[in-house]
Amino acid sequence: MAAALLSVSVSAHAQDDLLKTLETQVTDSARAEYVQATFKGTRIINGQSVETPGAGTMVFLISHRFGMLNSGAYNFFGLDQATIRLGLEYGINDRLTVGVGRSSLEKTYDGFLKYRALRQSTGARAMPVSVTLFASSALTSLKFPDQERPDGSRLTYTYQALIARKFSPSLSVQLMPTLVHRNFVDTRAEQNDVYALGIAGRQKLTKRVALTAEYYYLLPGATADRFRNSLAVGFDIETGGHVFQLHFTNSQGMIEKFFVPQTTGRWLDGDIYFGFNISRVFTLKSKND
Template sequence: MNRYILFFLVLLAPNLINAQDDLLEILEKETSGDQEINYTFATFKATRVINGQSVETTAGGVLSFIIGHRFGKINDGFQQLFGLDQSTIRFGLEYGITDNLNIGFGRSSFQKTFDGYLKYKFLKQSTGAKNMPITVALFSSTAINGLESDDTRKEFFSSRMSYTHQLLIARKFSNNFSFQLTPTFVHRNLVATTQDENDVYALGAGARYKLNNRVSINAEYFYQLPGENADKTKNSISLGFDIETGGHVFQLHVTNSKGMVERYFVTETSGDITEGDIFFGFNINRVFTIVKKDQAKN
């Protein structure tokens, strides 16, 4: 009898081992699933909502070429072809040092401005093992006014400089809707009059609603906190569409801001929408892979 029991145990042993392996495999999958971090992606389609920065960064090893364009005011009438006879342009380059750290440089025809900046994304919205409800990035830029001095008062090179620091806080609430808050500080070394503020604080808000896989509608607003500067200028407001076509993202919009550098659209917007001071413009974003990720690892 013992012989038969031993014989059946020998026959069943492989099946018992396989069953144990299957059970361990299921347990490993469940455990690894619990440990996975699912990061949110494409909170916004481009690195800018419209004028202002978004929490998105250019991927590591990728170079982004950005063309920003603003026509004149629509209320200039038919003589100026409703603003199409005039233009302001900015060329910019943005490079991903890593997936979360970007460096950028640009030149704008408005005020002959050069600007350079860094953006660092240090928190990512995620679910799973790590539950993070928001994405947060830091943005810091320096701009230099390149216009010739009018010689009416003594100026130093530092007088042409301004600085912007922003905290970009965004959440993708659903597959279609994203929202961002942007506390902003702008310092201008030289201002037009003694009544103007060198330091300006503002709160920006941006939103995106995806209409389909390639098109979204975007809105943006920058509110200047009460002060001398806010009494003389307008708050920047913009509305537009993002259209993705392969390696390009086209951003078509209307705005009351002519400048495309933070100093100008946050603190020096003069367009009054109620008077028809509306600028039509667009951004074109094109990316080029400079260093492939597998090469970077080697």
């Protein structure tokens, strides 16, 4: 009798263990596994990536752009001429980021918000892409000799949906539908609203080096007739807490206000700017705080 009871008890315990194992497997299969590091920085080259710093993390970004390579030996092939942007980005939480910056080009101040709406994931409810929404404003503080402009006419706004997919550990691709609204344009023929479609990619070459490329196509209109599409290629180099980005582009400006609707350089004519981005990450608030 005792042996029979012991056998039933052991059998029931084994069944409980089996049920717990099955429940764990079902829970694990249903749990979303988010794809990490679609891009290594918050910027691809000129434009934004889907990445955000994360809660309590601040990014200090230095963007530097020399003059045109075809400016000749007298200007040391562009090295004598340079523009710079200093920026700070802070992760309010894992989804929302706020950022500010100041560019020497037209003495421009900019601020932006990024919101990570969707994250690529695997599992029972897999999400095939990551989607980050981006909105920025830029204020030109340059003094105009011909007339003094009110502050409202100095503002430019940019709105983007950043849609990216990491196809493999080495390859990531991103699309960027873009609207740039300018409160002031020089002539009536120019567009206050400029639409563009960007595409960018990242291909890892080694564990710490990746090839990047970025292209913005201006939709047909007066702006597309007068200006060029922005094209940039470069390399990402990871060095500890830094991401060092070297690049070549036909755009002088380093924020959307400039490189989307105001690019003038022609690659085939040698109107190419060499530049770099350096980002440093600081953890101001740990997740355990």
